[in-house]
Amino acid sequence: MSATPDVSDERFLRSSSPLQRLLTRPELGSLVGAVAVFCCFALAADSFLRASSLGTVLYASSTIGIMAVPVALLMIGGEFDLSAGVLVTSSALVSSMFSYQMTANVWVGVGVSLLVTLAIGAFNGIMLARTKLPSFIVTLGTFLMLTGMNLGFTKLISGTVSTRTIADMEGFTTARALFASTLTVGGMHVKVTVLWWLALVALGSWILLRTRAGNWIFAVGGNEQAARAVGVPVTRTKTALYMGVALGAWICGQHLLLSYDVVQSGEGVGNELIYIIAAVIGGCLITGGHGSAVGSAVGALLFGMTSKGIVFAEWNPDWFKFFLGAMLLLATLLNTWVRRRAEASA
Numbered sequence: 001m002s003a004t005p006d007v008s009d010e011r012f013l014r015s016s017s018p019l020q021r022l023l024t025r026p027e028l029g030s031l032v033g034a035v036a037v038f039c040c041f042a043l044a045a046d047s048f049l050r051a052s053s054l055g056t057v058l059y060a061s062s063t064i065g066i067m068a069v070p071v072a073l074l075m076i077g078g079e080f081d082l083s084a085g086v087l088v089t090s091s092a093l094v095s096s097m098f099s100y101q102m103t104a105n106v107w108v109g110v111g112v113s114l115l116v117t118l119a120i121g122a123f124n125g126i127m128l129a130r131t132k133l134p135s136f137i138v139t140l141g142t143f144l145m146l147t148g149m150n151l152g153f154t155k156l157i158s159g160t161v162s163t164r165t166i167a168d169m170e171g172f173t174t175a176r177a178l179f180a181s182t183l184t185v186g187g188m189h190v191k192v193t194v195l196w197w198l199a200l201v202a203l204g205s206w207i208l209l210r211t212r213a214g215n216w217i218f219a220v221g222g223n224e225q226a227a228r229a230v231g232v233p234v235t236r237t238k239t240a241l242y243m244g245v246a247l248g249a250w251i252c253g254q255h256l257l258l259s260y261d262v263v264q265s266g267e268g269v270g271n272e273l274i275y276i277i278a279a280v281i282g283g284c285l286i287t288g289g290h291g292s293a294v295g296s297a298v299g300a301l302l303f304g305m306t307s308k309g310i311v312f313a314e315w316n317p318d319w320f321k322f323f324l325g326a327m328l329l330l331a332t333l334l335n336t337w338v339r340r341r342a343e344a345s346a
Helices: 018-023 028-044 051-076 084-101 106-131 135-158 172-179 192-210 212-222 224-229 234-260 271-281 293-312 317-345
Strands: 182-185 188-191
Touching: 028 271, 028 293, 028 317, 051 084, 051 188, 051 192, 051 212, 051 234, 051 271, 051 293, 084 106, 084 135, 084 234, 084 271, 106 135, 106 172, 106 234, 172 192, 172 234, 182 192, 188 192, 192 212, 192 234, 192 293, 212 224, 212 234, 224 234, 271 293, 271 317, 293 317
Parallel strands: none
Antiparallel strands: 182 188
16 A cells, blocks of 8 residues: 655655645744744844844743754654753752752752753653543642642742852853853854754754654654554654753753842743743644644744844834734744645645
């Protein structure tokens, strides 16, 4: 029996025309939107094109983009993670409190935080496989548990809702250089999170397009039962994807801690929706099996340009969520349109 190629897979039709390949790219809609938004704010705000402003936009985009990449891969695999936002805070809290309470080197806390965060990601994947519950329910439960634990443990250990300072501890300076330093590139101040973001985009793209694991991710998200029937390790793939989200949360958590020295235990609630929105704007389908790491980066860049561009243009910031919702709908509609055109011409 012959298999019919799926044009929703970004690896499809390598031998087709350049235009047809362009139309099948998941990030096409978000890229068009990003160009339009950039031109809009470049005309509306004189300060938008300044080096300092562009550095601010890139920083805002990177803090979303670091999480948007693994969230996009998870969505391509057909699942969600509603605990991603508070997991960032959990990662920072574990690192801070372990270092302070154990009077250990900051790097010890960073290492313990990595192990704990990855374990939480693995927990989500294993629970999903064992219970057969929807990922919405599993990760909603993890979200609620982490929200309570963040607040409860912080109050129990420190007596307040924030952690103690670790700025005077050994290893703080070197850890800060890795997770929260600032570089100067051509007169522009660039946060190191931008480099982490670009590295994750490159890694995510390589995994999706050049590895067997990438084939498994697309297969699991496209049709889980068919993937299982041909020998794809579905449970292992999904668990690895949740651990990928946990890795992104760890990077963001260490940046949060080492940028401000202390962490508020209630932070992060609601950010998981921002990560999902960035991935969807970037071309990921809610149903799975379609998307790209590059698309999630463009979605995060759109978010950063809009959030900071409104400020530079001196518009009422109350309209920010309206613009975000409009971008989400327009990007989704455009992606759907170009995919249908590509399917019709295939």
